[in-house]
Amino acid sequence: MDPAIDVQAKLEAHGVNPTPQRLEIGALLLRQPVHLSADQILQQLRAAGSAVSKATVYNTLRLFTAHGLVREVAVDPGRAIYDSTTVPHHHFYNADTGELTDIDAGAVGLPGIPSLPAGTRAESVEVIVRLRSR
């Protein structure tokens, strides 16, 4: 059972055409829970000898996000982090190391979100606990 099959099936299940570049990027993101920036993905591709362009990495990440294969995490204005865990959950963010750690949604109670502004619906509730190394 070639693990590449998993990635291909996952792309197809989400309506994404499995091109070679998307399979390469998907292999890095979709086989295990990871938090990666676009640049980290590009580094890993280069290290593995791949020649996928930077623009294609960005476009692919945008496509994956639009199709629900990954989630964008906003912790640092200035670079997006992509999270391959798509079920609702929260994050520790260590501002000193840049390290991002998952917090299970069940571990955080969230009673009493106030009523939403008129004409809107809630799309997600995200808790970020910012840390500093001690």
Next chain:
Amino acid sequence: MDPAIDVQAKLEAHGVNPTPQRLEIGALLLRQPVHLSADQILQQLRAAGSAVSKATVYNTLRLFTAHGLVREVAVDPGRAIYDSTTVPHHHFYNADTGELTDIDAGAVGLPGIPSLPAGTRAESVEVIVRLRSR
């Protein structure tokens, strides 16, 4: 009681030298609770006839943040929003309009943040409720 005095006093209380440019930027940010991006601040300065450069706006915002006069809110990777309310609180973020609204910290219960990773201390806990227009 010239309101400009307020801004000057506030800068001095936080150890920031009140230069003309900083007073101009402070007047936009520090007199009332606002959420502004660097670009919005630049627009407002230009509209008021000011000639402060873009770089100075960015540098000043960084300085204000370092001295606790404003807080950076990470909602959109790609542009920072500066919040003149520095006491702990949370946010609604309308991804369609870009609008950011405060949620009082008392309105959201947050029982059970799991124990922190070893060697770290929590700096802040931020809840972001993402909205879409309906």
Next chain:
DNA sequence: TTCTATGCAAAGACTTTGCATGCTG
């Protein structure tokens, strides 16, 4: 062959850096 989808070079947006200028002791 025409039409659509794909991938990347080049362009754009946002932010930081390095240095010229002017002020302080």
Next chain:
DNA sequence: CAGCATGCAAAGTCTTTGCATAGAA
């Protein structure tokens, strides 16, 4: 006069766009 603080032009960094290419009908 030496040294430091300040503000901005220019140089990054990160991301998106537009078009050439390749593939499908």
